[in-house]
Amino acid sequence: MKLTRRTIMAAAALLASGLSASAEEVTLDVLYCFPDFAKFHEPLAQEFMKQHPDIKIQFRAPAASYDEGHQTMLRSAMTNQLPDIYYSGYHLLPELIQTLGQRDQAVPLNDLLAAEGPEFRKANYFDNLIDLGSVDGKLYGLAVNASNPIVYYNADLVRKAGVDPADFPRTFDGIIALAGKINDPANGINGMAYDVHGWPDGWLFEAALTQAGGKLLTDDRHDIAFDGPTGLKALQTFRRFVTEGGMQLIDYMQSRQQFGAGKIGIYFASPGNLTQVTSLVAGKFDFRTMKFPIEDEAKGSLPTGGNAILTLAKEDAKKKAAWEFMKFMTSPAAQKVIVEMTGYLPTNAGAPGPDYLGPFYDKNPNYRTPVEQVQRAGPWGAYPGGNGVRIWRTQRDIVAEVMRGDVTPEAGLAEMAKATREMLKTP
Secondary structure, three states: OOOOOHHHHHHHHHHHHHEEEEEEEEEEEEEOHHHHHHHHHHHHHHHHHHOOOOEEEEEEEEOOOOHHHHHHHHHHHHHHOOEEEEEEEEHHHHHHHHHHHOOOOOOOOOHHHOOOHHHHHHOOOHHHHHHHHOOOOOOOOEEEEEEEOEEEEHHHHHHOOOOOOOHHHHHHHHHHHHHHHOOOOOHHHEEEEOOOOOOOHHHHHHHHHOOOOOOEEOOOOEEEEEHEEEEEEEHHHHHHHHHHHOOOOOOOOHHHHHHHOHOOOOHOOOOHHHHHHHHHHHHOOEEEEEEEOOOOOOOOOOEEEEEEEEEEOOHHHHHHHHHHEEEEEHHHHHHHHHHHOOOOOOOOOOOOOOOOHHHHHHHHHHHHHHHHHHOOOOOOOOOOOOOOOHHHHHHHHHHHHHHHHOOOOHHHHHHHHHHHHHHHHEO
């Protein structure tokens, strides 16, 4: 073929056009929950963009909680202003997917994951973690953060109460008794904190049910399953935290600060705040963690808190970019960053190994506690319909009334059951 000036110019123009198209930047609009989590979202996004210069991550203002983020997503679905990426709390994912599915806005991930090959899945994702992001048999999200409640305790205050920290009790009865000994109002010391009365979602309430072998919902998810002995025992125990354990009904973030200041002896919370609490303690006292009490050794489980990353992008370029970002956020390298910054469970199968988190766990045994109870990890119950957030806020108010002593546990359980059933029937 004879090269002429015209053919050379045409070839150059075609090449330039191709280079321009390949270099075109894709921007992903991302919404996550909890402003504190900027500490890992921001640096990980920067690292991802460094590795993928053609993909830009643009964050919306973080939602204050999973509940607030969920409400934002429901409103955005109605106005077609959904982000490209969202991090949904596991307990709200079924309701969200049901709503998005009605408007053809949900994006399943099954084909994208299958295209990576079986070895990729086996190396990165356990089946039970895949299940956390699945709804009705389809995969919609990849687990990013995972947690089960743990016990934080001030070993110095435990010793002062006459108990060897190595003998820290493993039951609620034992913990309440120890908290009562630690409680010292004259010196500004509270025995314990289990902040279910102000928790932003129903996680701690459900933990009290499932550890005793109970359930939030019936197997068909059409009715509640807590309006019986297990639910009553939970409310009675919550009240005992106050009357016998020296618990003050303060905001859950205040409890975190007070524990860090050495003013609370025993503190139940998410491992997701472990790094923050460790920083607050700053060596002021001997600080340790312990597994959550389990009453029913045969059936007891713990709700898995945290979130799954999902995409709402439909355009091929954005969908492909979103999938790359989702794989990155669930990679062993990214999970190492998240776990060390927070205390969450790693959601990548390879992350706990010697190349990533193994040495960190050896040096920081407090962080190993949630991993040691991972065999107890179960689903986080999700109410059907569109009232999940409203249901918990109503339940939480009643739980607070019981803990304050304004109503009895029996009356409170009856009120919770009635209100919940009414809202389950309301579209």
